[in-house]
Amino acid sequence: MAEMLLRDAMSKALREALDEDERCFLMGEDIGAYGGAYAVTRGFLEKYGEERVRDTPISESVFVGAGVGSAMIGMRPIVEVMTINFTLVAMDQIINHAAKLSYMSNGQLTVPLIIRTVTGGGGQLAATHSQSFENWYASVPGLRVVVPATPYDALGMFRASRKDNNPIIFAEHALLYRVRGEVPEEYYEVPLGKARIAKPGTDVTLVAYSGMVRVAEEAAAKLEEDNISSEVIDLRCLSPLDLDTVIESVKKTNRVAVVEETWKTGGFSGTIASDIQEAAFDDLDGPVIRINGPDVPAPYARNIEQLMIPSADWVVESVKYNFGL
């Protein structure tokens, strides 16, 4: 099996889309001549031309809306918003339009649109450029939210996303582009809404997604040194959400911590924690632990920036302290 960077897995996914489906085109800021802010589409303009690899003005609202409109008449647009921070100026098109058109038209219209965007902090880009809003989008009926943590899943879930007929927020974590992982040559897909047991275990369940999966895995390795066996669950998608896999694990381990990069207030971990206690209260040995970034804007200075992003040591300490392990 070949090893591949997540960035290259995404490039492969996009090339496949353009090669296989003439209804597909890419659109976004600096995806063509510049090659993509994160170099995912380097060389695409030369290969596919300006019609299918469209550099847009810095007008998120209209180019996201143009994705929606073209999808309404049967195109399969793949729109790139440079980072998730900038999706805020296109929120009207995403939430009021993309997510609503199927329902409001009673199924007469569909919006098969993939919005690729880059999420997460840790790059010393400070408060406006270090946020994660996947959880916000996950609360909107009509949207799907896909949050891959590995190159394998990035390619596999992108393939599945292309077959879906709904507006999708496909959020790639900035710090994962250089992560290497196995990607088979043979065709495969990873269905949307199926969580993955990244590491099986028996004593405690660590639930994570996107950039936090690696943190949870690292924490699990450290806990293992103290003979604490953790099961790491990668949610893969926030919508649709695979709660069953989480509950099954909790029934086995009776302890669970949810690890999430974004702010604790309003974090998706709150939804997961609440769902778990509703579904499996009697299986719990203690409260569901939420390990989130604190409610502060991201600072620039490295030392204090690192204090706001959950780390493996933070997870280890929290698990040991809260569960008395």
Place this chain on the structure above:
Amino acid sequence: MATTLNIETLAKEDALEIFTQMLLIRRFEEEAERLYRRGLVRGFLHTYIGEEAIAVGAIPNLREDDYVIGHYRDHGHALARGVDPKAAMAELCGKATGCSGGKGGSMHLFDAEKHFMGGHAIVGGQLPLAIGIALGVKLKELDSVVMCFFGDGAVNEGEFHEAMNMASLWKLPVVFMLENNLYGMGTDVNRSRAGGASIYGAAEPYMIPAVQIDGMDVMAVRETVSEGIAKVREGTGPVFIEAMAYRFHGHSMADPSNYRDNEEVQENRSRDPIDKFREDCLEAGKIEATDLELAAEKVDLVVQEAREFAEQSPEPAPEELYTHIYADPEEN
């Protein structure tokens, strides 16, 4: 302003059709207002009364494969595009037989088959969608055009300016149809726009050819729009048409109407586009008074049928709450 097309050049059946369509919209909305007062129509109801000449002058110039999209003041656009009055009235009444299954209401009429791509209720929000439909048309190498309606209030939204720039930059087949009725809710356009009540100059920095017309003169609208469509169909990019208008009733049924004085309203009502067209036709000997009476009777019947259909139709079944949130996976 562009000059009025000579009514003489109009075929008699076209004149009757224009009259019938304008009157249908008028009577449909008067009935909708009655239904609102009876509590059968709820939510926001925005009527187009006084502005009928724009939709009827503009939309019938389009081909079936063209697209229409607009804002929440959408009954006129929908009916002029051929949406079934029964389905439209049922939608206003929140019935399962409505053109949006009772899920959209007055502000969100849809008929995909008729290429009526929606009333949209976020001011300015339909403009990016129109750009996308036009982009799709272009990528599919079709020669359809997209007609997008919006109000004077929408011009102050960022989405308007983003859309204008992209339409011009990418030479997209869009007819921008500005309905300038001088108010955004209760705010006089002179109090909301630097540069005042005349807006079409806003297209100039985007290099979009623009013209202002009397939107109460259906013949002027018809002539200008048909020229505009022809130009857009050549593939050279968008055009911008500002139709000056006035809404005779409140912004919505909830409007206390204390921001404009009665004199102003009466002055504008004396220029009623339907009356004007009727008089012009009679004067030109284009149609007989009896033809018009006959047409009016037919319209009344259509509206009555629409009301009865809406009243008798079932509400959406409870399980409809959960349908079409996501697309069916089969259709791809």
